[in-house]
Amino acid sequence: MPEGKIVKALAGFYYVLDGERFVQCRGRGLFRKNKITPLVGDEVVYQAENDKEGTIIEVLPRKNELVRPPISNVDQAILVFSAIEPAFSTLLLDRFLVLVEANGIEPVICISKTDLIESAELKENILSFASDYQEAGYRVFQTSAENMEGISSLGPLFEDKISVFAGQSGVGKSSLLNAIKPDLALKTDDISSHLGRGKHTTRHVELIAIDSGLIADTPGFSSLDFTGIEVQDLGHCFPEIRERAGDCKFRGCTHVSEPKCAVKEAVQKGEIKEYRYTHYLSFLEEIKDRKPRY
CATH class of the missing domain: 3.40.50.300 (P-loop containing nucleotide triphosphate hydrolases)
Structure with missing residues (x-):
């Protein structure tokens, strides 16, 4: 079965780039039943009906995906x-x-x-x-x-x-x-x-x-909320916090009020810019105040 990359999705059709050839494909009927939505950027296996049309048979594993833009x-x-x-x-x-x-x-x-x-x-x-x-x-x-x-x-x-x-x-x-x-x-x-x-x-x-x-x-990110990011994840999203977190006294340190925090120490020394740390604290509060989704 040939493979390719989806480079465009429009009106139920997926345009798969295979080498230098574009193949207009539909998704398998099973995709909807199994709640699989092919995305632009997906590597896929497809079955060709002819030189220009085909059906996507399988979506290969993704390394990441964004919701907005999809x-x-x-x-x-x-x-x-x-x-x-x-x-x-x-x-x-x-x-x-x-x-x-x-x-x-x-x-x-x-x-x-x-x-x-x-x-x-x-x-x-x-x-x-x-x-x-x-x-x-x-x-x-x-x-x-x-x-x-x-x-x-x-x-x-x-x-x-x-x-x-x-x-x-x-x-x-x-x-x-x-x-x-x-x-x-x-x-x-x-x-x-x-x-x-x-x-x-x-x-x-x-x-x-x-x-x-x-x-x-694409118009870029249309949503800028932190859905899916948890309190314990936020520090990993700041490289200068991420690289110092291992030196904090307490595992799972949130770098707010814990003693012997390597991150707060770096802020005091000017090694981490104060405005970056202030933004970290603001985002942390936003995540904590987020209403739970059921």
């Missing part, structure tokens, strides 16, 4: 945050980072619109934040789709990976993709499709080829 087997998330318009927000960035880390996806921080920085103070602030996140263990890129700053360094990130772009509306995700691969001609207000669609009329996901990689054509 996509699986994501390798990395490019988190695009503008230096200005809208203003750079460490609180929102940390929320995105936690969601990405919790799903076992490698985050990459991309600070966009650097060409709009006019004041020396803002430039210094952005450089400081970039340095903070690099020290915490993240890859950080400063870019401008306008003057092409940093664009060439983004290209190699996508090689042999499935990537998603995420960030606030208006941060320039489509402009960045156009700068990386101009022939995509993505609209900067609504992403258009290389497979014949116009503007987004639905919120379905599609994978676009960029060299040897695939990027999700």
Whole structure:
């Protein structure tokens, strides 16, 4: 049986990429009965009726999956945050980072619109934040789709990976993709499709080829709540907390009021940025206050 990857799902059809060939497939009737929903990004086994049509027989095991957007087997998330318009927000960035880390996806921080920085103070602030996140263990890129700053360094990130772009509306995700691969001609207000669609009329996901990689054509994360993340999981979603947690006196330390906590000690020494720790505490309270789901 041939195998391939679902690169688009629309109106009950799954478009499977097998080598350089697209096969339009339906799912097996048993999928619905067994509550199996094939997702864009899935590796599947299919049965071909002819050169262009087939039926998906089996969905192979996933390494991860996202609910919103519905996509699986994501390798990395490019988190695009503008230096200005809208203003750079460490609180929102940390929320995105936690969601990405919790799903076992490698985050990459991309600070966009650097060409709009006019004041020396803002430039210094952005450089400081970039340095903070690099020290915490993240890859950080400063870019401008306008003057092409940093664009060439983004290209190699996508090689042999499935990537998603995420960030606030208006941060320039489509402009960045156009700068990386101009022939995509993505609209900067609504992403258009290389497979014949116009503007987004639905919120379905599609994978676009960029060299040897695939990027999700999607509006990004539409839900930013911490559903599925438990109190004991949160510290693992902050690299600088994760690497010090083993040195805490008590196993299962939540790094709040426990004595001899290596994380709090690192905050006091300035080794963990205070605003990152403050965001951790805020997210922890949010998770604790979450209403139980039955």
